[in-house]
Amino acid sequence: MPRRVRLVLVHGSQLSRAMWARYPALLGPDVDLVLPDLPAHGARRGxxxxxxAALATLDEAVGEGGDPVVLAGHSLGGYLVMAWAARNPRRLAGLGLLGASAVPAGPGAALYRTLARVEQRLGPDRMARALDRELDALLPAPFAALLKEAGYGFDGIPDAWAGVMGECRPEMLSDVSAPVLLVNGQLDQLRVDARRFRRAARSAPWVHVVTVPRGxxxxxxxHPAETVAALWELVAAARGQA
Structure with a gap:
């Protein structure tokens, strides 16, 4: 029987753990899948x-057990897992940054600060309607309905992205001793510095950069199937280490 691997997937800003709802079936029974909600999101919107507090959430999700742990996150979640790995560089068996390969400084950071202020001025009702329309256009209706029912975490956006911009740089990967996976959509605005992130992970046994076509x-x-296929690299590596 394959050695179980603990895979922690951390959602991005505004959404919740519900974004991973289709992943258990794709990953199969030999993966211990842990899907936390971050503060101000999902069941913790209050x-x-x-x-x-967000890093403490990852402390709890990673746990103290003996199974190898792969930690991966999308967007905000990707920057958070990098920050957690920088504090615990030898704790993980794999680290995945999904849609989190842009340096959050300079003009890009100014853009996100502006977007956060605009979203706050729009208010949660108009923001929710806009996100509803986006999900309806991109996703199967049952999955879009599930995400809407889980709710959106708008209140935490300014503090979350202020944390990313103030805390996160590629150099945080320098002492991480686990394999590192950088996954981005081909049309993802947060893939622009993937080479810099790859170079920064100099202690990792390998760093793989994956681009999801048309993503x-x-x-x-x-593209859950393509994302899971990339994550399996980390799961297989974690089993190999075990």
């Missing part, structure tokens, strides 16, 4: 988002 930034939602 909680304020703080950087330390947007939300490729884990629209």
């Amino acid at each position: 909680e304020p988002f703080t950087w330390e 947007l930034h939300v490729f884990p939602l629209t």
